[in-house]
Structure formats: C-alpha cells, structure tokens
Amino acid sequence: MPLVPEIDYGTPASKSEAMVTLTIDGQTISVPAGTSLLRAAKEMGTSIPKLCATDSQEAFGSCRMCLVEIDGRAGTPASCTTPVGAGMVVHTQTERLKRIRRGVMELYISDHPLDCLTCSANGDCELQDTAGEVGLREVRYGYAGENHLDLAKDESNPYFTYEASKCIVCSRCVRACDEVQGTFALTISGRGFGSRVSPGQDESFMSSECVSCGACVQACPTATLNEKSVIEIGAPEHSVVTTCAYCGVGCTFKAEMRGEEIVRMVPYKDGKANHGHSCVKGRFAFGYATHKERILKPMIRAKTTDPWQEVSWEEAIAHTASEFRRIQTQYGRNSVGGITSSRCTNEETYLVQKLIRTGFRNNNVDTCARVCHSPTGFGLKTTFGTSAGTQDFDSVEHTDVMMVIGANPTDAHPVFASRMKQRLRKGAKLIVIDPRKTDLVRVAHIEADYHLPLKPGTNVAMLTSIAHVIVTEGLVDRAYVEERCEADAFAAWAEFVSRPENSPEAMEAHTGVPAADVRGAARLYATGGAGSIYYGLGVTEHSQGSTTVMAIANLAMATGNVGKVGVGVNPLRGQNNVQGACDMGSFPHEYPGYRHVSDDATRELFEREWGLDLDPEPGLRIPNMLDSAVDGEFKGIYIQGEDILQSDPNTKHVSAGLEAMECVVVQDLFLNETAVHAHVFLPGSTFLEKDGTFTNAERRIQMVRKAMSPKNGYADWEVTQLLANALGCEWSYTHPSQVMDEIARLTPSFASVSFEMLEREGSVQWPCNANAPQGSPTMHIGGFVRGKGHFVVTEYVPTDEKTGPRFPLLLTTGRILSQYNVGAQTRRTENSRWHEEDVLEIHPSDAENRGIRDRDWVRLQSRAGETTLRANITERVAPGVVYTTFHHPTTQANVITTEYSDWATNCPEYKVTAVQISVSNGPSEWQESYDAFAKQSRRIGAMEPAE
Amino acid sequence: MSEEHEHRHDTAARLVYMANQIATYFRSQPGGAPSLGTADHIKSFWTPTMLRDIYKHLDGTGGQGLSPVALEAVRILKARPTHKKLQGVLESVGEHSRMEHGDDAG
C-alpha cells in the first residue's frame, strides 16, 4: 500500500457523550462536547492551518496559526484551545485571518534556513505545508536580522538528529516527552528570542534523560528532529502496517519503505495496543535484519568442533530428516523433540508443534514460556479457567489502584508503562512490590504510594499476608465472592489466611517489609476503587511461581476485581508472541487451546484433522530434554528462534545436554550461543520478511505483514514445511492464512479468527467465536471461564536456595530498556550504545565491606558457577540483594543461576540465587576460554561441491 | 564435573525432588487427598520415561527420599492401568526402543 495516510485532527478526541451543535463556515455539525474547534473543523473536512497542535497531545495554543473568528466574540481566538459552544458561528477563513496568518508565518520564516530542496524534511514538513496554505509570498523582515541559523547540530543520538537551526519552538517535542512518553527529558530553556529546546540542562540528547523513544521525532513538524535513516536514504514511498517483534506490548508500526529497503518504522496511530507510540527498540532497532552477521545460507557439520559448511537447502533438509530418522530408529521415538519460538508467528509455531506431533510422533515440544510465564498458564487456569490475562491495555485508563508486583514495565514494557504513568499522573494510586527500587517507585512526576521491598523469594509470604489483612479486617467483597466463587474453596482459603502466622507482623521476619506498610497497601488495594494487578517474571520465575500467580488471583477475586474494565489480573508477557506460542500448544502436555493430550475428545479431533494417531502421554519439557540428553536417551532437537544456552538457567547443564546430542538443529538469524553446539544451521527470517500473526499480552491477535522478501530464501514456516515433508508429512500450505484457518477449525477460542477477518477488523482479542464474534477485551464478565472462581490455599514454602556464610547475598535478575532478552537482535544495532555490558548493582554498604568501588570488575559466584562483570554501586537495591541483567553472552549470567524451579511447571528460579561478590582482576578464565571456543565454533568453511 | 553437577543429574534424585515439591503443595490444600492430587499432577505432566524411572526407584529402594505423600502418590500411579490409546500409537509408529518396554508396566 502507498504511504498510509493518517489524519491529524489537531487535538485529542473528547470522550464526552453529550453532543454540541454549531456552525463552521456555514455548515452545521454536531460533535461531542469538549471537542476543540480545530478538531471539529477537521472532522467536517476543513483544515485550519496549525503548527503547534497535534492530536496526540493536549492543546497548547502557542503558534498562533489556527486562529478563527467567532460571531459575537472580539478578537481571533485560537481554535485549538477553544472548545465548541452550542450555537457558535465560526469562520475559519477571513481577510483578517489571512493577514494575521501570513504575518505570523513571516516571523517564523525570517528565522529559518531556506534550504527546503536539500532538507531531509522536504515533502514531509508541516512548516512547508503551512507556508503554502497561508499563501506566503514574501518575508518583509528580510533575513539579515538576528537569527538562529548558526546553531550547532546535535548528532549524539545514534538514530536521530537535532538541528536547532530549524526549530520553531512549537514545543511539540517537549509535550510528547511529557504527555505521551512520560520521561520529561526535554524543556524549553530561556525565553523570548532565546527559547531553545533543551534536553536535560542544555545537554546533548545522549547525555540527558532521553530514552530515545522517538516520540519527539514523530511529533516534530519540521526537520529539527529527524531520523538519521531519512536523512541518509530519503523519503519513503510506501508503507506496510505490521506488528513489532520485540516485547509483549505488540506495537503496530508502519514500516515505511523505499522498494525493499526500510526507511523508518513509524508507530501506527490506530494500533490498539500502542495508539501511535513506541520505544527505542521497535522504532529504531531494526538494523539487525540487515546486519553483516546474519546467516543467509544453510550450514551443516559433522562435529561441533568442525567449521561450518555451507550447503544448499535441499541438502540441509534432507540431511536433517535422515538424521532424525536414524536417531529415532536407533534410540527410540522419544529421543527427539523440538522447541518452538516465542518470536515467530502463530502459524509458524503451530506448524512446529504439528511437525513434532505428526512427524516425530511424540509430544516433546516446548517453548520459552517454560522459563517465563508457564506459571501464569497453570495458575490462572486453576483459579479462573483461562491461561491468560483478563483485560486489555486500555483498561488501565479506568483503574484507581495499580499493584505492580515482580515487574519493571518502564524497562520491559515501555509503551504500556507510559500509559500507566499517564493514569498515575491523573491520580491513580500505586503499590510496587519489588526487591528493587524500580523506576515506577519514584521517577519524575510519579511516586508509588507504597513500595514493599521484599526479600527475593518471599512473594507468597507477602501476598498471603496481604490476604490476611483483607479477610481479617472485613474488606472482602462478600457479594461478589458469594455470587461468583466456589464457597468451600473460599471458606478454606479465608480460614487459612486468617491464621496469625500469616499476618504481616509474622511474615515480616521472612519478607523484611514493615507490617504497617503491608497493612496500608492491602487496605488501599481493597478499598481504593477499581484495583488492577500487573505482574511479570518477578512473580513466575520462582520455586513457588505458580503458587504466587494463584495468590494474585485470590486477591483479585476476594476484592471483586475481575470481570469488568479497570481491574483484573494482568501478566505482562515478555515476548512478542509468547502468548501465541502457548495458545498454539507448544507444550508437551497440551494441544492448541490448552487442552490436555490425554483428553480423548480433543485428541480425536486432532487425529481426524491430521489423519493419524497421536501420542496421548505428556512429552518432555526443555529441562527434562536436557536431563534426558545427559542420561543418553535424548539425541536430536529442532530449535526454532530460541537461544537456550544463553537464556536457560544453569548454563553448564544446558551445554552438557546439547553436547550429548547427535543432531542439534538451530533455525535462527544469527550464530547464537546455542549454535555453538549445533550440527545443522537453518537460516531464519525476520518479522519483516513474512506474513502471519502475533498475539500480544492482551490476547490480541495482530497481523504481521511482509515488507521485504526473505533474505535467507524462505519464511520460517516454509522451512518447517520443507522439513516436515522430508519426514513424510505431505503438507501443502501455500500461505499462512491456510494455517490460521486450520487453527480456527481445531480451537474453539479461535473459531472465528481468519486473515480475512483480521484484515477487516485490524485485530481481535481471543476468545473469538460464535459466543464472542468481536473478540473479548475483558474476560470473566458475569462468570469465570471455569464456572466459579476457585480460591487456592497458598502456603509459603521458602526456597531451598539459601544464603549462608559462603554465599551471603541474594542475586536477582531483570531487563533493561535498550536491550532485549539475550540481545541477539538489539546487540546488533546501535542500542548497545546504551547498554554495552551487563553490570552488577550492589548496595553501598555491601560494596564497602568488600572494598569494591564503582566500575570495578567483580567476581560473582554461586554454587552453580561464577562469572565476572563490572559493579555499579547504587541504592536501588537493598543491602543483601544484588541485581544484574542477562543481555550479553560474555557475562553468561545464567552460569550463576540454579536448577531450582517452580513446583508445578519447572519454570526456573532465576530470581533467587545465593551469591558471593568479590573484587576481581578482569573476565574469569572460563569466560575467556568460552569466548575463544565460541569463536572457533563460528568458523564457516568454503562451500564444498556436493558429493 | 563438580560434585554438585553430578548430583544434579542423578536421575532418581531429581525426580524425587520434583515429586516432593509437588507433594508439599498438595499437602497444604484442603480436601484431605494430597496423594491423589499429587498423583494427578504428576500424571498430567511427567513423561512415561520419567514415570518409568520413578517406579524403578520405588521398586529398587522402596522410594528412598520420597516424602510420605509423594511415596503414596507414586504407588497410586503405578497401580493405575496404562492408557489404552498408547498401545495403538506405539504399534502404528512401528519402532521399538528400550523405553517402550517400561510403558507396559502397571
């Protein structure tokens, strides 16, 4: 499609339901009360010239272009700041307005470079447009007066440029940073003629608090803030609307292209998840698709110590199929399996699990949700009946109290965090439960009402004590519970939480949080109005992860906070399609739609569609695959888009498991850490190179559209089909829409979903079927999916990972804004300028006791292993707790993490490791030898002629 | 390999640990049938191979290391009949392996 036209109405839409009738330029119209005249005129089809107004921001009234005349009113009010009035008669174009507008324009242009033809905004400049609209023909002031044409350019940010000489001080960038992003990194310094946009304290963009979200670049009407890619390449000529492939927010973007080259990614205003906003990753960090390290040809090798040999696709596929057949013949049907990708599309993931079930004939399929949100699936299924969150993102606009536990949205789900901050600035209350002082606790204009900095590993103790307060202080929503929840389970739960040993006073010994704060927070959640809970991996990646999810569900049910807008239980799913991967049955015990493999009716449904008998027994989860490999029984694995060596816990064990296998197949973009142990490498495709769908954290299924042809030759689903057919499956899909049709046939919650429907509606939140033809933004309205809500007793069981004299500190891990998970994509973009290495956050007192200064190399040791990284001394962590990120393979943070995991799902306990820190000289020996070994393993030999 | 590493993939020890973890949860639940709950959970999620291995441990050592609830759960599972569908699948795939013999147990 050509560049997607998006109308800018000037000011935000009014949410009022009352209508006002007025006349503009002789036409009578009716619009919602509170609409500005500027917007009303635009909706009618008349554009009033404007410069400082844009509909993602509140009216500002500074540029003085949008003036109108109103009968009976003196002067020329600005139409952006004037709301419609009943019976108003408005004129948007009169002789007087023409003169004034031209005069204002003359002032702007008298202090503006006149190099339109060579300017990067040529053709995409609102100043140009407006000068044309007002009929500017001369600038009577001349150009010899004082001006700003000599101001220096700020090119410090890797993705965009700030050319102060072109700035008209409309303040749209400042307001974007304030109102949309919520970082407040920009201001106008000085006044009058001296006014200038100032990042921080008149600093460069890179040294200020700017997080490079690009909202200012998007808002800027001139070339002042412009993408470097536009400066280099030129204007785009067509757009493809698609969905971001980074996090679980699932922002919609317009990929603006010149032929098959991406010029830039611009957030799509109609994106239901992001409403026209983005973060640094989605908007700017797409360069990895064309990075020089990207592998484009299939490769195989006999031993992992050999260099890789490039081969043709035919040879690679045939070799893989024959190896898997050989292994199954020699070692048994269950000796092979696969891992689906939470970054690939629903259709691709569905095909991988189908390949495993019908090609390998077993259930040894798993996905990265194992290591992140599998407890969400288990916990919410048990309590509510659905393995997913209950709301959509827009629900946050109606919440009164937010509880954020084990999540750091400003880093991990930045676009949604901006929405949370908007609501918080309007007066909603906030409770943060996190060992660390995350940004949400206190950052410009935001302050949590309660921060409960509990000791890592004590989530269940904390939540149970909150439940104690709610029940013993009579704050339960009795009517709701009686109507909607199982009576017996509730009674047993209420009795349990009321016991004295579950009080905040008793639990303080475990959590370290003062009981008074816990009581205050509990009362706030229970009585503060619509209460919503947002949680992340700080909840799930624990030995009691599933129990914690159920404890969260208990609190929501007890306070009547499920089943309407503004409330709910909201797991912040990490990856762009981890929700989808789970929905698609990438589990050893479940088919698509979360139905157990032993359920005869479901299995027969799939057997009929797929035409063969299926194994009714659960298969191996990823940790079990590795255990089984070390035991000598699991020998072949097909891994699509997942780097288990870097992201799974206890790296040495993963390494041992992979080395023990005879055919490790990695389908990915780059030679990642897992590929060090691989025998077959199948080059994958990026989200820009395929059609399909992703499902975000809101259960929203969104289109992914091909913007360029796959550089590796095939979309990932095509590769899976080649492999399946080489194994004898006889698939004949020609387009992913056919896969979605198959999914819809087999999965009740997807029954009405199709590409045609998605093209029409834009997106839809499952369940989407005859009961809910428009999808389900809010779940459990009127009743829970399982019938009645099920309360679960949540007894606190401390983790077996204990501190002691040898390992006295507790390590917890997390994410940072600029890098994404293992960093496979973001490390291959300019984002590394912000986070070149993982650092260890340590409290000043712990550092002092060990003679550690800021930026020193330190050794981080646990029972599992050790690594070395630099220290960052900060009070974000409490004494006794240390923290690092896991984005860089050189750190191998998972060498440290243990083998402990959630009792129900084996989700690893990443968040609690007993460690010791000491000063070090530099990278540890094993890090250096690993580095050397990895380099060796990535050698690619010359292409040899086929036998 | 370090001592701890060897311990970690001592198959039986690992399975015993997992079973005990599950049993601890079900022991805390009301309703008075923790071993049944534990047995059902294990059956839902463990592979036939893992079941075979824990049965082997039960037979070989009397279930050493298993907590009382976990021990009872494993006994209950071992006594249940195999899923009849499994036989059909094994035959249709037409491959034989060491593992499949264990599946016929019970």
Added chain:
Amino acid sequence: MASYEPWNPQRAVEIIAQHADREGALLPILHELQETFGHVPDAATPILAGALNLSRADVHGVITFYHDYRRKPAGRHVLKLCRAEACQSRGGDAVAADVAKRLGVPIGSTTADGMVTFEAVYCLGLCASGPAAMVDDRIVGRLTVGDRLDRVMKDVRG
C-alpha cells in the same frame, strides 16, 4: 551589598526541605537559594529535581526562564540599568554606552576583576524619573551622564 554564602549542597538540601511541602514549592525554593548563595548553580538542578520529583529538564526550564536566577555568582556590585522605552527617551542609550566604556565590558557581563556586573532591566516603574537604575539594592533616578553617574560609578568600583 549583600553577602552571600559560598555554594554548599548540604545547605541547599536544608533550604529545600523547609519548603518542600508547599504547593508550587520550586519558585520559593529558588528565591531562597538565590538569596542565600547569590546564584543558583547548575549543580543545584539535580538536587532540586530529586527532592521535588521533577526531571532535571523541568527544573532547568524554570530556572532559565527567569533572568533573575543567576547561574553564576554576580560581581561584588550589580548595576541594573533600565533599557526600556521611557528611559531611552530620556537619554538612556548614552548612559548605557558610557557605563559600558568605563567598565570595559558590554551590558550583560561582569568586569574581569569581579567588581561589577552590568545588566539590563526593562522598566523599574520609574518612568517619570528616567534614566533609572538599581545599584545593588538602591534605586537611582535621573541618572544622566555627569556627576550623578560619576558617583554611582565610584560606588560600584570601590
């Protein structure tokens, strides 16, 4: 001539704490910082931002908007000459040129020896008595080139 304390972050923190609970606390705090230290250095911005939970950009925008908040200390004496229209019509231009020549610095700067800061202000409300000026805390009117100006210059030059 006022005497000011040298910049001290701890003292600044105390001043901030006194006002922090007021509505719109930033301006009263800035006034007091200026009165105490004679200026509000760039180093104060992060402290203010942290204490009031604003961004550094927010605080910087406010400080730079008002000319009265100096970012560097002034000279021993501050001579603020009115340069608005009424004083101009009374010979203010000539006074400005003369003072600049005698001090050896343009308007808007401090002499090299740190004795005098020479600044423009726009209207002291003494239009009938122009040209007007403020010499430290003293208001002076009818400041034409001649004896009165000589006396003022002697005062500020010490």
